[in-house]
Amino acid sequence: MDTTTHPVKYLTNDEVCNILSVPECVGVVEELFKDLSNTQMPPKIYLDIPNGDFRAMPAVVGSTAGIKWCGVHLDETGHRRKVNIFAKVLINDTVSGKLLAIMDGESITSIRTAAVTGVATKYLSRLDSKIAAFIGCGNQTKYQIEAILSVRDIKTIKLYDLHSEIAEKMAANFEGYETIVCETLEDCVVDADIVTTLTPSRNGYLKYEWLLPTVHINAVGADAEGKQELDGSVLDNVDWVIYDNYEQCSHSGEIQYVKYKDKKQEWNSLENVVSKLNLKQGWIQDTLFDATGLAIEDVATGRYIYEKLIRSEQSS
Amino acid sequence: MDTTTHPVKYLTNDEVCNILSVPECVGVVEELFKDLSNTQMPPKIYLDIPNGDFRAMPAVVGSTAGIKWCGVHLDETGHRRKVNIFAKVLINDTVSGKLLAIMDGESITSIRTAAVTGVATKYLSRLDSKIAAFIGCGNQTKYQIEAILSVRDIKTIKLYDLHSEIAEKMAANFEGYETIVCETLEDCVVDADIVTTLTPSRNGYLKYEWLLPTVHINAVGADAEGKQELDGSVLDNVDWVIYDNYEQCSHSGEIQYVKYKDKKQEWNSLENVVSKLNLKQGWIQDTLFDATGLAIEDVATGRYIYEKLIRSEQSS
Numbered sequence: 001m002d003t004t005t006h007p008v009k010y011l012t013n014d015e016v017c018n019i020l021s022v023p024e025c026v027g028v029v030e031e032l033f034k035d036l037s038n039t040q041m042p043p044k045i046y047l048d049i050p051n052g053d054f055r056a057m058p059a060v061v062g063s064t065a066g067i068k069w070c071g072v073h074l075d076e077t078g079h080r081r082k083v084n085i086f087a088k089v090l091i092n093d094t095v096s097g098k099l100l101a102i103m104d105g106e107s108i109t110s111i112r113t114a115a116v117t118g119v120a121t122k123y124l125s126r127l128d129s130k131i132a133a134f135i136g137c138g139n140q141t142k143y144q145i146e147a148i149l150s151v152r153d154i155k156t157i158k159l160y161d162l163h164s165e166i167a168e169k170m171a172a173n174f175e176g177y178e179t180i181v182c183e184t185l186e187d188c189v190v191d192a193d194i195v196t197t198l199t200p201s202r203n204g205y206l207k208y209e210w211l212l213p214t215v216h217i218n219a220v221g222a223d224a225e226g227k228q229e230l231d232g233s234v235l236d237n238v239d240w241v242i243y244d245n246y247e248q249c250s251h252s253g254e255i256q257y258v259k260y261k262d263k264k265q266e267w268n269s270l271e272n273v274v275s276k277l278n279l280k281q282g283w284i285q286d287t288l289f290d291a292t293g294l295a296i297e298d299v300a301t302g303r304y305i306y307e308k309l310i311r312s313e314q315s316s
Numbered sequence: 317m318d319t320t321t322h323p324v325k326y327l328t329n330d331e332v333c334n335i336l337s338v339p340e341c342v343g344v345v346e347e348l349f350k351d352l353s354n355t356q357m358p359p360k361i362y363l364d365i366p367n368g369d370f371r372a373m374p375a376v377v378g379s380t381a382g383i384k385w386c387g388v389h390l391d392e393t394g395h396r397r398k399v400n401i402f403a404k405v406l407i408n409d410t411v412s413g414k415l416l417a418i419m420d421g422e423s424i425t426s427i428r429t430a431a432v433t434g435v436a437t438k439y440l441s442r443l444d445s446k447i448a449a450f451i452g453c454g455n456q457t458k459y460q461i462e463a464i465l466s467v468r469d470i471k472t473i474k475l476y477d478l479h480s481e482i483a484e485k486m487a488a489n490f491e492g493y494e495t496i497v498c499e500t501l502e503d504c505v506v507d508a509d510i511v512t513t514l515t516p517s518r519n520g521y522l523k524y525e526w527l528l529p530t531v532h533i534n535a536v537g538a539d540a541e542g543k544q545e546l547d548g549s550v551l552d553n554v555d556w557v558i559y560d561n562y563e564q565c566s567h568s569g570e571i572q573y574v575k576y577k578d579k580k581q582e583w584n585s586l587e588n589v590v591s592k593l594n595l596k597q598g599w600i601q602d603t604l605f606d607a608t609g610l611a612i613e614d615v616a617t618g619r620y621i622y623e624k625l626i627r628s629e630q631s632s
Contacts (some may be wrong), residue, residue: 040363040364042361042363045358045361045372045374047356047358047374047375047376047381048356048376049376049381049410049413050410050411051413052413054374054376054381054408054410056361056372056374056383058361058363058370058372058385059363060363060364060365060370065363065365065370065387067372067383067385069374069383069385069406071381071408071413072413073410073412073413075412075413084412084413084414086408086413086414086415088406088415088418090385090404092370092387092402094365094366094370094389095366096389096391096400097365097367097368097387097388097389097391097400097402098400098402099402099404102404102418
């Protein structure tokens with residue numbers, strides 16, 4: 001495509017959501033992870049600020065260079081602690097060097113993070129998974145549920161949140177499914193084929209003894225040093241640990257607390273799972289996907305959105 | 317200032333230039349270098365693309381977190397090689413976490429780079445400097461001349477470029493000064509009190525034997541691995557080497573080719589020169605300022621522009 005003829009596009013979160021659905025983004029992310037050889041991704045840079053941090057996440061994917069600049073900021077001025085998240089995604093074409101678009105990054109982050117969970121769940125969970133549990137019902141969770149519904153024939157959505165009214169509200173989004181708001185963590189996960197953890201916890205709360213022996217876990221919440229959702233018993237016992245990116249997970253993900261050499265299970269990358277391994281055959285095993293969120297996901301998703309927008313403008 | 321009440325500002329290069337002059341930015345940068353203790357600046361991240369590179373430059377300065385995302389791209393599709401430069405600067409307030417502004421970054425880069433040269437020249441060149449030489453007459457050079465004119469009582473501007481018509485054009489901007497377009501490098505620098513090098517050269521061309529014994533050199537062009545403007549004789553012989561940032565200069569600046577321990581001269585930082593040392597007393601010495609361009613300069617300048625814009629809106 002000749003990018004020199006188009007002016008820079010500015011997209012809001014609403015426009016991003018109108019262009020890209022979670023199931024469609026599952027396809028984008030699956031395609032990305034099939035071959036990472038044409039990507040570059042230096043480690044995320046963290047800048048500490050008094051009540052949070054800022055992150056610079058640059059990457060190259062094929063002919064796109066881009067960056068997500070985002071901040072997580074805890075507002076303690078009000079009665080209740082409030083987490084502010086800010087993000088922008090900028091993408092450039094590497095052939096022309098030109099800036100293509102500046103996009104609000106909050107929705108891209110939610111959609112691509114959910115899409116990665118969808119890809120991991122597609123390749124790692126039992127094919128006959130019926131019950132999916134979600135711990136934490138913040139802004140991210142709706143997208144995560146949509147991702148899992150798009151890859152497995154889920155009948156029952158189980159939800160847990162420290163504030164049960166938030167879980168009730170989330171449940172209301174999914175008419176046509178059985179939704180169960182649980183009173184305890186254990187109740188929520190005990191019969192779940194797929195468990196997705198979505199909290200900013202700094203204490204491992206999810207115990208292995210509560211889980212089915214063939215469970216697939218998506219550990220999404222831990223994406224910075226000090227964050228943790230899984231009790232040590234989970235990493236002691238699951239058969240497979242799959243990371244989105246080893247360097248990043250061992251710095252910011254669930255595996256920051258353990259060393260591979262201490263563990264008996266298999267560790268591998270999502271790239272290998274998508275491109276080479278065939279773990280779906282191994283239904284009797286339990287699997288853990290450790291997701292920290294990658295800059296390449298933002299850049300690939302941003303470029304996809306941009307190209308779809310240009311195509312729609314050309315055809316209209 | 318309560319930043320929560322203002323919408324995000326978008327500024328073009330022209331608007332940036334209308335708000336901030338080079339002499340004013342010299343003041344901003346001087347203030348910045350007086351105390352870097354409230355700053356954070358991880359190393360620039362370079363992403364290679366086929367005909368150039370992209371750079372992510374995040375930093376925190378006081379209550380501002382920001383990033384410059386920029387690219388340098390060599391266009392070889394036309395008859396003549398053309399260097400495309402692209403840049404955006406985003407700044408956030410760290411107290412609210414909020415995005416304050418997205419600014420075109422090309423003019424900010426030119427202005428702040430020139431301003432740093434101005435600060436170094438103010439502290440390092442002879443007080444009675446009359447002749448300033450500039451090697452390379454690209455887009456950056458006009459700003460660099462303005463910076464040096466603002467800190468010393470220059471009578472004569474000497475210019476050299478591989479394409480003399482470009483140097484002639486540059487000279488036309490400075491009526492009221494004696495301007496001399498030189499035919500050789502040596503002619504240009506031989507009687508100059510201040511020499512500023514502004515080329516993308518990859519070979520050291522500036523020889524020490526051509527220079528006055530009390531010269532001050534600003535080496536601005538080398539800002540990436542492999543770039544070099546100074547012949548080895550310069551670094552063998554100058555009395556002082558001052559860097560904007562040691563880590564960055566030893567990776568991307570002129571001193572990437574040498575080791576401090578091999579050298580007899582004094583090496584120090586611009587921060588120390590501005591805040592502690594008083595090198596202006598030492599007129600008999602020659603000095604070299606090695607500039608690679610720092611993310612903190614972009615962030616401090618971006619915030620200054622933003623605050624000035626808000627003040628002007630409030631008073632109008």
